[in-house]
Amino acid sequence: MSTLTFAGQSAARRADDRAVGAWLLAVCGMIFAMAVIGAITRLTESGLSIMEWAPVSGVLPPMSQAEWERIFALYKQTAEYRELNAGMSLAEFKTIFWWEWVHRLWGRLIGAVFLAGFLWLLLRGKLRRGLTPHLIALFVLGGLQGALGWFMVASGFAERTDVSQYRLTLHLGFALAIYAYALALAIRLRWPSAPASADAAGVRRGLWAFAGLVAVTIVAGALVAGLNAGMSYNTYPLMAGEVVPANYGVHAPWWLNWFENVAAVQFNHRLLAHLTVVAGLALWVWGCFARLSEEARRALAWLALGSLGQLVLGVVTLLAVVPVWLGAAHQAGAIVVLSLTIWALSRVRAPGVGAAGV
Template sequence: MSADSLGTAGQAQDAKDREFIRSSRAMIRWWLYGVCFLILVMVVVGGATRLTESGLSITEWKPIHGVIPPLTEAEWQEELEKYRQIPEYQLINKGMSLDEFKFIFWWEWGHRLLGRVIGVAFFVPMVVFWASGRVEPWLKPRLVGGLALGGLQGFVGWWMVASGLVERTDVSQYRLATHLTLAFIIFAYLFWIARRLAPHAAPPADTRSALLPVGWVFTSLLFLQLFFGGLVAGLNAGFTYNTWPLMDGQMIPSGLLMQSPVWLNFFENVLTVQFQHRMVAYLLGAAAIFLVWRTCVVTDAKRIHLPAFHLAAFVFLQMVFGIVTLLGFGNYTGELSMHQLGVALVHQGFAVFVIAATIDYMAALKGQYPIRN
C-alpha cells in the first residue's frame, strides 16, 4: 500500500474516531443533564421535607433495606415507636396519630428514595458508557469524582439527621447548611462537565483572562450566599423579621452582635443570620450588574453576552422570590399554608437555576474540552 493510501486511510480513521467522540460526548452530556435535573428535584423535595418538619421521622440509616417502606400495621407501629423515642416527638409532637406520622414519614422516605434513584441513575449509565469505550480517559476520574461526591452526600445527609435524634428537636443548622451546599456543589460540578462537553469555541485568551477572575469571584460569592441560605433554613430564620426593605423597623437592626463570642452571631443569631443573607443578596445583585457591564466592555461576542444577561436576570428573579417568601411568612401561625410552602420551594429550587446560569457563563469562557486522540 502506498504512502498516500496509508495517509488517506489514517485521515479517514481519525475522522471516524472524532465522530465517535463527538457522539459519545453528546450522549454523556444529556445523561449528565438528566442527573442534574434529578438533583434539582432532590433540592425541592429536600426543602419540602424540611418545611413540613419530616426529616427526623426515620430514625435509622439503612441504605439498602430502607428502600422498602412499612407494609403492615405492625411495621408502621414499630416505626412510630422508634420516632416516639426522640426529643422531637416527646417535646413537640407528643400524641401524634399514626396517620399524622405517615404524612411526615412519606416525605422523608421519598427524599431518601430519590437519593438512591440518583445514585443508580449516575452509576449504571456510567458503567455502560465506560464499558462501551465512550468515556475518554481524561473524563474517567472526573466521573468517579462525581460518584464519590454522591456517596459523600449520602453520608452527610445521615450525619445531619443524626444531629436531631439526641438532645435536639431539630437538626444542626451547620450540618443542614453543609448538606444543602454540597448538593449545590454536586449540581455545579456535573453541570460544568456537561456544558464543557458541548461543542463551543472558547473566546480569545485576552477575553478569558479579563473575565474569568470576575466570574470566579462571583461564583465564590454565590456559594457563600447558598451556605448562608442553608443557615437561614436551619434556624427557621425566615419565619422572623418578615418585613422588607426594613428589618425590625431599621435598615441595620440592633442586636446583630449580641451573642458572645462575636463570631457566633453569624451562625446562631437568627437576626444576624437573616441580615447577612439579605446583605449578600444585595452584594450579589451588584456583582451581577458589574459582571454584565464588564463582559460587554471586554467583548462584543453574543455567545458570551447571552449567558451574562441570563445570570443577572436569574439573580434578580431569585431576589424577588426571596422577598416574596419572606413577606409570605409574615402571617405564619406555626403551620405552613400551601401558598407559603410553594413560594418557599420556588425560592430554594430556583437557586439551582442561578447556579446553572453561573456555570454556563464560566463554561462559555472556558470553551469545550479539547478532543484528544
C-alpha cells in the same frame, strides 16, 4: 486529576461526548430535584421521621400495620415529637414520613442511574480518555453525601427539636458542589465550542469572584433554613423597623452571631443577596462594553436576570412567611443562579484557553 482535551476530535467522538453529556445532564436534573425535595422535607419538618439508616432494606416503606407502629414508636422518642408534635396521630405521622422516605429513595435512584449509566458508557467505549477519573470521583462523592445526610439527621435525635444548622449547611453545600462538578463536565462535553473573546480574561476573573459570592450566599441561606430564621423579621426592606436589627450582636463571642443568631443570620443573607444582584448587574454592564462574543454577552445577561429574579423571589418568600411551595421555589432559584454562573464561565472564553473551560 486528569483534564479533558477536545482538540482533533472526530464526528464519532463528538457523538459519544454528547451522549455522555446528556446522561450527566439527566443526573444533574435529578440532583436539582433532590435539593427541592430536601427543601420540602425541611419545610414540612419531616426530616426526623425515619430514625433508622437502612441503605438497602430502607428502599421499601413499612408494609404492615405493625411496622408502621414500630416506626412511629421510634419517632416518639425524639425531642421533636415530645416538644412539638405530642399527640400526633399515625395518619399525621405518615404525612411527614413519606416526604423523608421519598427524599432518601430519590438519593438512591440518583446513585443507581449514575452507576448504571457509567458502566454502560464505559463498556460501550464512549468515555473519552481522562473522563473516567472525574466520574469515579463523582460517584464516591455521591456516596459520601448519603452518609453526610445521615450525619445531619442524627443530630436531631438527642435533645434538639430539629437538625443542626451546621450539618444542614454542610449537607446542602456538599450536594451543590457535586451538582456544580457534574454540570461543568456536562457542559464541556455537550457544548464545547465557545468562541474566544478578546476581553474575556478579565471578565472570567470577575465571574470566578461572582461564583464565590454565590456560594457564600447559598451557605448563608442554608443557615437561615437551619435556624428557621425566615419565620422572623418578615418585613422588607427593614428588619423590625431598622436597617440592622438591634439584637444583631447579642451572642458572645461576637462571631457566633453569624451562625446562631436568627437576626444576624437573616441580615447577612439579605446583605449577600443584594451584593449578588449588584455584582451580577455589574458583570452584565461590563460585558456590554467589553469585547466579548454575543454568546458570552447573552450568558452574562441571563446571569444578571437570574440573580435579580432570585432576589425578588426571596423577598416574596420572606413576606409570605415562607410557605412550603415558595421556600422550595427559592431553593430552586438558588440552584438556577449557580447553574447560570457555571454556564457563563463556560461561554466567556479567553484566546488560547480550551473550549468550554470552566
